[in-house]
Amino acid sequence: MAGPQRITLAMTGASGAQYGLRLLDCLVQEEREVHFLISKAAQLVIATETDVTLPGKPQAMQAFLSEYTGAAPGQIRVFGQEDWLAPPASGSSAPNAMVVVPCSTGSLSAIAGGACNNLIERAADVALKERRQLILVPREAPYSSIHLENMLKLSNLGVIILPASPGFYHQPQSLDDLVDFVVARILNLLDIPQDMLPRWGEHHRSSCEE
Template structure:
């Protein structure tokens, strides 16, 4: 049976705050959330938010729920090599996935159809099943090869959503900039939220 909800992969690009906030918002919206974290993402978490993310699935689930203020059972986390996870099969994976933040290495692997980790395999499954894949690269400047990989994924139907916050909403804190990008990701995952007004409106978007 296909898993419900949304898969979120955290990779080693700077900006793990984007991915963690996305997970938190999805869980609070009542979406079952399936989480993957690469070894590089765990390293970035220690550098950027002084948080140790365990490798083991159960420990990672508990650590993320505690860090994000979520109740037990809000998330399901998987190890990078947990090939028995539902995310590895077209018959079991959710039809929606975000890689947030997305390294250029992960971008290249997914665009090339590689499946050397569960993150890459999960993204490949979403693409082949004609699901909704959102990749949030956080890199600057971009080389020609980065742009070519983004173009390839866009042609496959993925949404390439760079972590490039706007300023027209007059952000007062770093969290406002994070929420700007997360709101756009939620829009493309078709999840309702109240992270800020839509352009031209005054209500939550």
């Protein structure tokens, strides 16, 4: 199986809840274990932007998301923001990759500053100190100089900054196609198979072979 077996997926309060939910679904379908973290602001955004209303308690949320995605028992584990005994809080047991999608500029700033005021920030700090893959998907427009400086600082530390900026060369026909473009890019970076978006040149090559 290519790519990491266990992944920390965090959702924060930027617009773009569809990206995080779609990525969760794809990770489940690829049989990955997901440690799911979510901020209170993200729960509000999800309720505003989608028809999904998540339960407030981690255990109830875990049951809901497992049913929502068709996950196997124990495949999705939800941890509260103050659960300091959760695996993502320690380098000895944290997953090998972490994705924050969507990533608010507040979370971006906290991660860049090394803050550990909640489990999302601590998990990102662990990923940084352990030199593990960390992908941040900010969704903001326009970016201020502060945002850009934080992105540059994190990029210089090895963090992958993947703005939620879908392309159009795949000729999207729906909103779902635009969401899938960004999610496919995340999966490519994680080295997890996906068939939502051909890699650049693949369509041209197959057309020439016909």
